Amino acid sequence: MTPESEEELSAVLAERRDPVLIRGGGTRGIGMEASVLETGRLSGIELYEPGALTLVAGAGTPLAEIEKALADGNQRLAFEPMDHRGLLGSEGEPTIGGIVAANISGPRRIQVGACRDHLLGVRFVDGSGSIIKNGGRVMKNVTGYDLVKLMAGSWGTLGVLSQVSLKVLPESETEATLLLPCPDVATAISRMSAALGSPFEVTGAACAPREGTLTVMLRLEGFEESVAYRAQRLADQLGDVSLVSDRDESRRIWREIRDVSAFHGTTGDVWRISVKPGDAAEVSSRLEAEALSFDWGGGLIWALVGEGSDLRQRIGPISGHATLVRAPTDTRTRFGMFQPEPAPLVAISAGLRERFDPRGILNPGLMKTPAHA
Amino acid sequence: MDMPVANPAILARKAALVERLRAVLPEEALISDPAETRAYECDALTAYACPPMLAVLPGSTQEVSDILAICHEMGVPVVPRGSGTSLAGGALPTADCVILGVARMNDVLETDYDNRLIRVQTGRTNLSVTGAVEEKEFFYAPDPSSQLACAIAGNIAMNSGGAHCLKYGVTTNNLLGVTLVMMDGTVVEIGGGYLDSGGLDLLGVICGSEGQLGVVTEATLRILRKPEGARPVLMGFDSNEVAGACVSDIIQAGVLPVAIEFMDRPCIQACEAFAKAGYPMCEALLIVEVEGSEAEIDHQLGLITEIAQPHDPVELREAKDADEAGRIWLGRKSAFGAMGQINDYMCLDGTIPVSALPQVLRRIGEMSKEYGLDVANVFHAGDGNMHPLILFDANKPGDLDLCENFGADILKLCVDVGGCLTGEHGVGIEKRDLMLYQYAEADLEAQMRVKDVFDPSWLLNPAKVFPLSVSEARRGDLADVA
Numbered sequence: 121m122t123p124e125s126e127e128e129l130s131a132v133l134a135e136r137r138d139p140v141l142i143r144g145g146g147t148r149g150i151g152m153e154a155s156v157l158e159t160g161r162l163s164g165i166e167l168y169e170p171g172a173l174t175l176v177a178g179a180g181t182p183l184a185e186i187e188k189a190l191a192d193g194n195q196r197l198a199f200e201p202m203d204h205r206g207l208l209g210s211e212g213e214p215t216i217g218g219i220v221a222a223n224i225s226g227p228r229r230i231q232v233g234a235c236r237d238h239l240l241g242v243r244f245v246d247g248s249g250s251i252i253k254n255g256g257r258v259m260k261n262v263t264g265y266d267l268v269k270l271m272a273g274s275w276g277t278l279g280v281l282s283q284v285s286l287k288v289l290p291e292s293e294t295e296a297t298l299l300l301p302c303p304d305v306a307t308a309i310s311r312m313s314a315a316l317g318s319p320f321e322v323t324g325a326a327c328a329p330r331e332g333t334l335t336v337m338l339r340l341e342g343f344e345e346s347v348a349y350r351a352q353r354l355a356d357q358l359g360d361v362s363l364v365s366d367r368d369e370s371r372r373i374w375r376e377i378r379d380v381s382a383f384h385g386t387t388g389d390v391w392r393i394s395v396k397p398g399d400a401a402e403v404s405s406r407l408e409a410e411a412l413s414f415d416w417g418g419g420l421i422w423a424l425v426g427e428g429s430d431l432r433q434r435i436g437p438i439s440g441h442a443t444l445v446r447a448p449t450d451t452r453t454r455f456g457m458f459q460p461e462p463a464p465l466v467a468i469s470a471g472l473r474e475r476f477d478p479r480g481i482l483n484p485g486l487m488k489t490p491a492h493a
Numbered sequence: 494m495d496m497p498v499a500n501p502a503i504l505a506r507k508a509a510l511v512e513r514l515r516a517v518l519p520e521e522a523l524i525s526d527p528a529e530t531r532a533y534e535c536d537a538l539t540a541y542a543c544p545p546m547l548a549v550l551p552g553s554t555q556e557v558s559d560i561l562a563i564c565h566e567m568g569v570p571v572v573p574r575g576s577g578t579s580l581a582g583g584a585l586p587t588a589d590c591v592i593l594g595v596a597r598m599n600d601v602l603e604t605d606y607d608n609r610l611i612r613v614q615t616g617r618t619n620l621s622v623t624g625a626v627e628e629k630e631f632f633y634a635p636d637p638s639s640q641l642a643c644a645i646a647g648n649i650a651m652n653s654g655g656a657h658c659l660k661y662g663v664t665t666n667n668l669l670g671v672t673l674v675m676m677d678g679t680v681v682e683i684g685g686g687y688l689d690s691g692g693l694d695l696l697g698v699i700c701g702s703e704g705q706l707g708v709v710t711e712a713t714l715r716i717l718r719k720p721e722g723a724r725p726v727l728m729g730f731d732s733n734e735v736a737g738a739c740v741s742d743i744i745q746a747g748v749l750p751v752a753i754e755f756m757d758r759p760c761i762q763a764c765e766a767f768a769k770a771g772y773p774m775c776e777a778l779l780i781v782e783v784e785g786s787e788a789e790i791d792h793q794l795g796l797i798t799e800i801a802q803p804h805d806p807v808e809l810r811e812a813k814d815a816d817e818a819g820r821i822w823l824g825r826k827s828a829f830g831a832m833g834q835i836n837d838y839m840c841l842d843g844t845i846p847v848s849a850l851p852q853v854l855r856r857i858g859e860m861s862k863e864y865g866l867d868v869a870n871v872f873h874a875g876d877g878n879m880h881p882l883i884l885f886d887a888n889k890p891g892d893l894d895l896c897e898n899f900g901a902d903i904l905k906l907c908v909d910v911g912g913c914l915t916g917e918h919g920v921g922i923e924k925r926d927l928m929l930y931q932y933a934e935a936d937l938e939a940q941m942r943v944k945d946v947f948d949p950s951w952l953l954n955p956a957k958v959f960p961l962s963v964s965e966a967r968r969g970d971l972a973d974v975a
């Protein structure tokens with residue numbers, strides 16, 4: 121199924137009795153057996169107004185096309201969506217609809233917000249074929265309930281997105297990265313907290329081994345003089361740092377953090393854990409991980425572990441969530457890709473799903489808390 | 494503006510309800526005397542008032558849960574209330590409802606600078622959240638003009654914004670978690686000190702749901718370190734068009750100011766008369782504020798004035814120090830007060846794409862002549878959030894109706910050019926009946942499904958947001974409960 125218009129998409133879903141697997145670029149992986157509904161023909165940039173910082177595009181539009189258009193206008197998607205292909209070993213072209221549906225955000229999330237924070241409006245078709253719009257293309261909008269946020273990160277379980285409108289932001293003139301070696305994770309987290317709690321507008325705070333040494337990386341972006349000034353002030357505050365002031369080199373560092381390049385080509389399962397940064401050292405010590413990488417000032421932990429390990433068991437009760445991002449199908453079936461939720465939230469989510477997809481045909485099985493959890 | 498008539502069956506339960514609530518609440522937390530319930534008869538949309546059947550002022554999440562469970566069992570509608578500063582009638586009671594005010598719940602529960610968050614009870618006022626973290630040079634970013642009075646509860650329910658949200662976002666972008674009490678009394682924790690949801694983004698839909706999905710009793714909010722400094726520049730222009738074009742150029746140039754405020758001639762005149770801020774008399778004024786160190790501020794203001802030059806500003810005044818900065822902001826900050834001195838006014842907050850600014854201002858000017866009512870415009874220009882203030886005389890028969898019709902026409906215009914009915918004040922009762930202008934029935938149906946899940950009996954703030962005709966079938970269940 122490859123609908124060419126919203127109307128056709130609506131007709132397909134209105135008739136449909138069997139499950140469909142919604143595929144944008146097929147790069148993020150949900151691993152299910154079902155007929156595929158491709159969004160690739162719902163494609164194209166419909167509006168781009170650089171002076172109003174807005175872009176509207178069909179959900180099947182390749183990310184590359186959007187990034188190209190924005191680059192021409194010296195702007196960008198500030199939430200810095202990750203490219204999953206290297207990590208998952210998947211192929212295809214990521215689509216903007218897939219990014220929105222999975223609420224994919226990168227290192228800059230700590231400063232500018234997630235994908236959902238940049239999503240101004242959606243059009244989608246629910247499981248019974250009804251065409252629904254919410255939000256719009258303006259920066260501020262509180263007209264009725266915010267289904268825009270609800271659709272972001274719903275992984276296609278509430279409807280198939282046909283169109284999204286996004287807030288875009290200016291590209292920064294330059295960027296630089298401070299590197300700070302640290303003896304252990306706890307120290308690294310506290311240095312990142314100090315940097316993020318400074319007035320110097322750090323737009324990336326990550327920590328991973330670099331040439332064998334645990335290293336904190338701090339990114340500064342903006343106008344040339346301003347970046348230089350803030351780098352100096354932070355260096356004075358933190359001590360013992362080295363500076364990567366070459367813009368391209370700095371960009372490469374953050375692309376690697378964003379895409380978790382350190383785990384590319386490895387074997388083993390990959391988990392993505394969101395916690396309060398202050399809990400990161402303690403949580404990560406329980407993982408028995410083969411490799412670790414921290415982003416978001418410690419609030420995001422990437423863990424590479426031996427196949428079939430139940431990481432949620434090791435972590436125990438957690439304020440946050442652990443998502444199984446890469447694993448063979450049987451492991452994913454056993455543990456579930458998403459963190460099980462407490463009973464009242466399971467009931468609310470199930471209720472929403474039932475109403476937006478009464479026949480249970482949209483990515484069924486995905487995002488469900490297993491009954492035994 | 495229609496509200497559903499009070500349900501006599503519910504009114505008849507008042508004595509029984511009072512008795513049950515007494516059992517779970519301290520004496521002073523229950524207000525049933527009509528002389529006292531009158532204090533809750535309206536919010537800041539004062540044209541509409543109706544005393545509630547009862548008002549309760551719980552002191553804890555447990556008490557909120559007990560109250561809701563009892564009201565749920567007895568089929569009594571509940572209207573949550575923060576500080577009552579809604580401009581949309583969001584907290585307007587019905588005669589058969591219980592007003593549930595969270596004003597007594599105003600504690601700071603936790604401040605955590607390492608993780609850059611604060612946890613508060615939601616009755617706490619917006620400004621006092623910043624007040625609680627100022628000693629360490631931190632602040633809570635969303636800053637509605639009403640921040641001295643309005644509560645975090647109302648901010649979350651309305652997804653409120655402020656002058657500085659161009660850079661820092663509105664409430665939803667700064668909210669990490671809530672404790673929500675559902676209508677049946679169930680207490681749920683959503684979100685917390687970590688980022689993003691592991692499942693559906695329920696936090697995202699609770700924020701901005703206008704008190705219709707549950708009562709929010711506690712909130713985890715993101716706090717930020719204050720910038721080293723901030724300074725505005727004031728620029729005057731010959732026409733609204735030119736000022737609008739300048740806003741667009743600034744944004745495109747890659748400078749991201751924290752605020753771009755816009756005032757038109759009627760507004761400048763009123764502010765000048767009221768506050769004597771020394772504004773130039775011209776067609777349009779922009780106040781653009783940037784942040785950073787002294788040198789960074791100088792650099793950004795330099796860029797901005799460079800961008801403005803080709804637009805031939807009639808005045809360009811860079812604040813050199815805090816004193817000058819204060820004077821530049823003085824007029825803008827007293828805009829609403831200044832208007833209030835001249836006249837009664839109605840404040841709209843439709844939002845438009847920035848590119849439509851000149852066209853919309855021109856059309857509002859024409860309509861002002863047609864309706865014979867003056868309008869002053871003051872608004873957050875960077876994000877297209879308009880605030881036309883329509884001046885009218887509440888004592889003159891017919892003037893309020895005329896003003897409401899004019900307001901509705903302005904909001905429709907906002908929708909026509911690709912914008913929306915409300916950017917930060919919410920729908921409440923005020924824009925309820927215009928919802929079908931912006932949304933199709935299927936769009937509203939989708940929103941109402943969410944309420945069906947959280948509040949199946951439609952007891953929470955039931956006559957708001959959705960046109961009564963659209964929600965009728967659902968609200969109809971009301972009378973049958975209990």
Ligand SMILES: Cc1cc2nc3c(=O)[nH]c(=O)nc-3n(C[C@H](O)[C@@H](O)[C@H](O)COP(=O)(O)OP(=O)(O)OC[C@H]3O[C@@H](n4cnc5c(N)ncnc54)[C@H](O)[C@@H]3O)c2cc1C
Binds near residue numbers: 143210222276282445
């Ligand atoms: C051998 C093999 C191994 C695999 N291993 C893994 C693995 O280890 N980990 C893994 O995660 N995946 C894995 N996959 C899955 C694979 O990457 C994809 O084929 C997957 O089935 C579909 O990707 P996608 O289209 O959902 O991706 P994307 O297009 O990136 O979409 C991401 C999510 O958004 C939804 N979506 C996309 N567009 C829309 C839209 N317009 N509206 C609403 N929702 C939308 C999708 O349904 C999906 O839930 C594996 C697949 C194979 C064949």
Ligand SMILES: Cc1cc2nc3c(=O)[nH]c(=O)nc-3n(C[C@H](O)[C@H](O)[C@H](O)COP(=O)(O)OP(=O)(O)OC[C@H]3O[C@@H](n4cnc5c(N)ncnc54)[C@H](O)[C@@H]3O)c2cc1C
Binds near residue numbers: 582584648708917
């Ligand atoms: C002079 C003036 C200036 C203003 N400026 C701005 C501005 O710049 N930006 C802006 O966005 N707004 C502004 N407002 C509007 C208003 O202040 C905001 O909407 C504010 O957030 C309302 O907060 P409150 O605590 O007074 O809420 P209330 O008026 O008490 O209630 C507002 C809504 O919230 C719901 N609610 C209250 N408490 C709860 C709770 N605990 N759980 C669930 N729902 C609840 C109510 O049912 C109602 O629907 C202004 C108002 C005035 C009078």
